[in-house]
Amino acid sequence: MTTSRTPLTARAATRAGVLFGAATTLLCTLMGATATAGTAGAAPGTTPSPSVAQAEIPAGVTAGVAVFDRQTGAFTEQVNSAGQFRSASVVKLLIALDLLWNRSPDALAAADRSRVDAMLRGSDDAAASHFWSVNGSGAIIDRMVARLGLTDTARPPSTHPGFWGYTALSARDTVKIYRHLLDSSPTAVRDYVLGNLRQSTRCATDGYDQHFGIAGSFDRPWAVKQGWSGFSSGGCTATATAAPRSADRERTAAGAVDLARPALHTTGVVGAGDRSIVAVLTLHPTGTAYGKAYSDVGRLTRSLNVPGATRPAGTWIGTWGSGVRVRAEATTAAAPLTTLPAGVEVLVRCQKRGQQVSVPPYVNDWWAYLPQYGGFMSNIYLSSPENQVPGVPVC
Known part of the structure; x- marks a missing residue:
């Protein structure tokens, strides 16, 4: 099954903005880079306690x-x-x-x-x-x-x-x-x-x-x-x-x-x-x-130092769209397991080809396996410039 995707210059401006920001995040993740922004500001009327280690507080949080x-x-x-x-x-x-x-x-x-x-x-x-x-x-x-x-x-x-x-x-x-x-x-x-x-x-x-x-x-x-x-x-x-x-x-x-x-x-x-x-x-x-x-x-x-914790394997990738379903198999005919919060990051362990999904002007037959949900979502909703996400293994 073949797939196609319209060049970035022809995409809707809103989709381009989503992809650019999320692709940047993915690139940083793949390169092992981290960016610390924002402040761990004290709530009003309180005295901040000293930092033992440097947690990464996202901007504005x-x-x-x-x-x-x-x-x-x-x-x-x-x-x-x-x-x-x-x-x-x-x-x-x-x-x-x-x-x-x-x-x-x-x-x-x-x-x-x-x-x-x-x-x-x-x-x-x-x-x-x-x-x-x-x-x-x-x-x-x-x-x-x-x-x-x-x-x-x-x-x-x-x-x-x-x-x-x-x-x-x-x-x-x-x-x-x-x-x-x-x-x-x-x-x-x-x-x-x-x-x-x-x-x-x-x-x-x-x-x-x-x-x-x-x-x-x-x-x-x-x-x-x-x-x-x-x-x-x-x-x-x-x-x-x-x-x-x-x-x-x-x-x-x-x-x-x-x-x-x-x-x-x-x-x-x-x-x-x-x-x-x-x-x-x-x-x-x-x-x-x-x-x-x-x-x-x-x-x-x-980002925290949590002794005894085991971190799951995979790559964190942003998503776009609302009402995106996670399904038991790589097809829209499979039972939906849950619906993702709009724009949430997901952990992708691997990807494989499945049913072709079309969201004009996009077409994609790659599906991502999300281990924490135990199911698949169409790669068409991943914030990646490619149908097959670079660096993520095939299932």
């Missing part, structure tokens, strides 16, 4: 980073680790631990256990709202701050008491939460909570692809609790249109936690024996697309 090696008992990364961010769904860890304080998971009613499972695996918001309401709302945070000795964590502002995702949280406090879970909580609680986090679903219950950051940067074993807020669509389903609540566009008083910019967080444990605890909390410029933030958090996470 504000980040709080902490990586703790449980084997040595030392941090390998700390950048703005005391900076306060709105927690988004990471607070569900505290909601779950509060529920299980002095209680075995086996003592939970069947309905509550089902809610916890959904809250930790699929980041289910309805489950979190239920527990937030019945267990005292902000009092949950007050109790957990005292129990775990958290220093940067605080209940949501008084203007938004029902918004559990507006709980203030830092990277270093997130590490404390995981250290408690791993080293101090009862075995049954530890195994239950981590067991759910190890079963994190790619598609969250609200239609967002939540396997960014840790889940995309490292091979298993890992266990993750992610968070996102302020985005309009997050892949996984072609019709995901969960708009941010109006309050997500607000900022409270000067010096308070930023409630305005889109937030995307990846937290969890990585490696055999849960050797490393990783917390990456980020804010992105207003209007940032989910796919771009997803890719930026991925680049940041991949």
Whole structure:
């Protein structure tokens, strides 16, 4: 089967711009080059903590980073680790631990256990709202701050008491939460909570692809609790249109936690024996697309020194288009496995010829295998100037 592609000079200007920027990124990746841009600026009203190592913070991104090696008992990364961010769904860890304080998971009613499972695996918001309401709302945070000795964590502002995702949280406090879970909580609680986090679903219950950051940067074993807020669509389903609540566009008083910019967080444990605890909390410029933030958090996470982590083989390549499907085989007749967030970077392990796909003026019969999805996408949607991506082996 033959393929053809119109010369760059004849392509639409928008497509050319996408290809140029992404091809530059691919070239840097293939050459082993890295570019560090932006700043790990402290959240307003906080004092930056010293850097242990130099994480690569993408331009325009504000980040709080902490990586703790449980084997040595030392941090390998700390950048703005005391900076306060709105927690988004990471607070569900505290909601779950509060529920299980002095209680075995086996003592939970069947309905509550089902809610916890959904809250930790699929980041289910309805489950979190239920527990937030019945267990005292902000009092949950007050109790957990005292129990775990958290220093940067605080209940949501008084203007938004029902918004559990507006709980203030830092990277270093997130590490404390995981250290408690791993080293101090009862075995049954530890195994239950981590067991759910190890079963994190790619598609969250609200239609967002939540396997960014840790889940995309490292091979298993890992266990993750992610968070996102302020985005309009997050892949996984072609019709995901969960708009941010109006309050997500607000900022409270000067010096308070930023409630305005889109937030995307990846937290969890990585490696055999849960050797490393990783917390990456980020804010992105207003209007940032989910796919771009997803890719930026991925680049940041991949730059970190994470002892015990195994990095997957392959080449990271940008994509273009929206509603792009990953399929079980290299043909559009194969069952779709998921839908990619628009413009996200993907890890390509190999490529092979399959069904010819046409998106005028482009025609391509090469398909890329994405190991983290266990399926194929048409190369026509890869941001590469060639139908067959240079440097990527044939399957």
